[in-house]
Amino acid sequence: MDSTEGFQDPVVTNPGLYRVILENERVRVLEYRDTPGAATAPHRHPDSVMVTLSEFSRRISSDGRAVDVELPAGVARWLPAQEHTGANTGHTDTHSIFIELKEPSRHPRGRTDERPLGPQSAAPSTPDTDDEANVWGFS
16 A cells, blocks of 8 residues: 555554554545553554544654653644554553545645535644644654
């Protein structure tokens, strides 16, 4: 699959934790579940949006650096492309969704004749690089 070509796909390295729930030419959506004490093998995510479905605590490690994160249920966070390992360091199960981006939009700005109609999310804002809850950006 193109979205993980050249690096370690989390669905391959951690098949008991990640599963593909939707995929098309623009995105791949992964569901992630684990239990306290569980850890992942090294893997890579492209630019992604992570949506937390449960509250959890994790230690994310990459290249000798580590960050501890605690996230509540029901938040969406930007996850810049990166390779890392993760460990559930809390007392609750982790349940989250990753929306992995495969490519930039094919619809040029200003053209509306090819865009889908209906509700759209608000225009994206720039992630705050000083916000530790920016999740695993290691800024």
